Amino acid sequence: MSLANTPEPASFPEAIIETRGLVAHYGKREILHGVDFSVRRGEIMVIMGGSGSGKTTLLRHLLGLNRPTAGSIRILGHDLSCITRKALYKLRREMGVAFQGGALFSSMSVAENVQLPLREHTRLDDNTIRIMTRMKLEVVNLSGFENLMPAELSGGMTKRVALARAVIMDPKLLFFDEPSAGLDPVVSAELDELIISLRNAMNMTIVVVTHELDSAFKIADRIAILDTGTVLASGTADEIRHSNDERVQNMLHRKAREEIVDADEYLKRLTEKTH
């Protein structure tokens, strides 16, 4: 296991995602402070962390939605810090993303949402697209719901439609943002099983961002814990569970963080004039 300030082992030959010294800002505020992180081919990597830990920012950078201030990101052999727009477009065909809120198009039916990537990126026959759409809806247990509109779906159904759309092109790499958020335990457990099945059947590499501990330990081959913009720990589920790091254990046992407040710094933060 690697702990804070201890870089992960040198490049895994099979690593298909790798960040080195990743620094990210929103405006002047530094969100990620030199993140070293890697994901191996065919594994389920869970990124955990509390609110404000930087996990969503890391995800956005892995997707190429934001460019880093410093450091490098390599995905499937491409360096995202200097990738051309055309190459990034091509790379994204290898990647599927299921966003937290689903990000479904409200004016399109379930089927139209799911098959959208095929319509955009391929010239497959309509019959093939229809069959593929129904197959994916079958996989996510939404067979027969293809004509519903997003407004008619429950939270769990919305996530499953988003997942069906994310995997419609059989991507090599799947990103799933907060699969369990807002779902009841049964639906959440079904989604966990589905993630594992997808990896096993399609040999997908899957990156899941979550703050749900039960789900993380159930599906993860490895877990990376982010805390205030750094990788606090990464390792197998067992390694994380038995970590001696107090901050890791606090997180696993849901203990509130005890902030170390510098009185002068705090006063300055409250009173500093904005420009």
Place this chain on the structure above:
Amino acid sequence: MKYSIDTEGRFTVIALEGEIDLYYSPQARDIILKSLREKRAVLIDLSRVSYLDSSGVASLVEGYQLAKSDGLEFALVGVGNAALQVLQLARLDRVFPIYETRAAALMEQV
């Protein structure tokens, strides 16, 4: 993707080879549908397929449906573990007739 078409007993045997993905599955689909238009039973040999994605499976599904509607036999042979897992994920392993070998398919009484 490469392919060959032979006749063995009652079957037209289509042996597919290589990757059947988003790029090549339209070709596989055309081959399958064209063979079925000859109104003969079709056996798809997947033993030399290194990768089969959902679009490839969709082509098999469409072929099977067309065969059934014409009262023709349609079966798979040489389904490797990777392809089988893709079929299982969509619960299609219970839909297609699947044989281990060509000989087993030929021996099956219809």
